Amino acid sequence: MRVITASRPEWIGPFTGLEPAQFRTLVRLVSKRGGDGIADGRPGRQWALPLADRVLLVATYWRTNLTMRQIGPLFGVSHSAAHRVIDTVGPLLALAPVRKRRIDAVAIVDRTLVPTRDHRLATPSKNYRYSTNVQVAIDPETRLVIATGDPQPGSRNDCTAYRDSGIAEQLADRPIIADGGYQGNPEVVMPYRKPRDGSDLPHWKEHLNTVHRKVRARVEHVLSRIKNFKILRDYRRAASTLADTVSGIANLHNIILTA
Structure with missing residues (x-):
């Protein structure tokens, strides 16, 4: 029996943070991007x-971070079917590429540490947990997320993660x-830093x-809102899926602000 529909x-x-x-x-948006492959x-x-x-x-899973064995019965499907839905629909929610903007348009960049259980990418970091370093860029005027970087090991410093994550290329010039x-x-x-003397x-x-x-x-405020999606407080899935998850949550954040 389906409980949530x-x-x-x-x-x-209550389960997504979105208005109807x-x-x-x-x-x-998902229907347009997925085409016949996901159509009813x-x-x-x-x-x-x-x-x-x-x-x-998918949105409920990101917002609540329930396990598959919990979220499956809420929608009347098995936990394996819930996995397939998230793997198929999640990437279709990703943030759209940065639109062409004025060359003098400013962006603010900061990182957030996402506790990640997949130790193939996560490393011990400042929060004393195995985490990944996720770079996020916003427009300071609208507070919309304009780019997210590929997750890097949590122990990597920001100056290196900024370059290696690909966000520097997205924000070029x-x-x-x-x-x-x-x-x-x-x-x-x-x-400005204080002089060494x-x-x-x-x-x-x-x-x-x-x-x-x-x-x-302003970017700190955006990151705190993004962390309302509790999956970014304890990421249990494979680290290779984290980039799509962060991008999708950034897209949900933008829709909440603008739609």
Whole structure:
């Protein structure tokens, strides 16, 4: 028996954070990207769930981080069927590529550590857990996520993860704001550091650092909202799927803000 279904809009908000209209926008996006391969009524063996319920299952899984043996019965399917739905629909929710924007449009970059149980990629990091380093870039005006990088080992410093994750190429030729951990990347605007002799910074540099902190705080707020999707607090799936998951959650965040 199916407990949660998209045909009852009152279930959508509590389990996904989306309004029903936003959820319908998401379903249309998945349908367009997936085409005949995921369409209802396609030739061959049919899906156990209609497309809207499959999208709801993925969004619910990301939001709640229930196990497959928990989320399967909620939708009236086996845990193996829930796995197949997430593997098929999850990548279709990914963030769209960065649109062409003004060359002077600023982006803010920061990293978030995602506790990850797959030790093939995760390493011990600052949070004393096996984690991955995920780079996220936002538009400071709209607070929309404009790019996410490929997850890197959690012990890797930000200046290296910024380059290796591919996010630097996505944001090429664009002013970047980041914290002091991104030294070695000349295109990144960072706060002024105190001189090595221990003397104080000039007043004008202190003022610019204050402005920099206030602007950069916007990416911290976005990261905290993204972490409302609890799967990013304890990632149990294969690390190779984390990039699609982060990108999909970033897309959900953008839909919540704009749709």
